[in-house]
Amino acid sequence: MTLEGNVIELISPVGHPRVQAEANRRFLDTPVGRRVGFIWNQYQATRHFWPRLERALEDLCRPSTVQRAYKANTWSPLDKTKFDEMASAVDYIVVGVGA
Numbered sequence: 001m002t003l004e005g006n007v008i009e010l011i012s013p014v015g016h017p018r019v020q021a022e023a024n025r026r027f028l029d030t031p032v033g034r035r036v037g038f039i040w041n042q043y044q045a046t047r048h049f050w051p052r053l054e055r056a057l058e059d060l061c062r063p064s065t066v067q068r069a070y071k072a073n074t075w076s077p078l079d080k081t082k083f084d085e086m087a088s089a090v091d092y093i094v095v096g097v098g099a
Contacts, residue, residue, distance in 0.1 A: 023087065028091060028092060031057075031061045031063075031091075031092060032061050032062060033061070033062055033063065033064055034063060034064065034090075034092060035063060035064055035065045035067070035090040035091045035092075036057065036061065036063040036065075036066055036090055036092055036093070036094065037067040037068070037069070037089070037090035037092070037093040038066070038067070038068045038069070038093070038094050038096075039071070039083075039086070039093060039094070039095045039096065040068075040070050041073075041074040041096055041097075042070055042071060042072070042074065043074045043096070043097075046096060050096060053094075054068075054094075057094065065089075065090070067086050067089055067090050069082055069083075069086055
């Protein structure tokens, strides 16, 4: 009997985190009158809060334009292409937890 085919492979449990490139942050002197984007994951616990938050920020900041991205999946990040499109069209983005 040979043991050559019976091999146990040990794999380190230490993972290697995926590092995402970050865009340069821009600082605004004021959010008033600026272009705003909202990214929301539509998590059930926030269904009453988030629309009120958007409305309050729109009333307070009077944005010149508003972009919205509502995710259908609460666990996956927003598609990079959609995020990049929004980021280039607005001055700042309000992101919900997990969005």
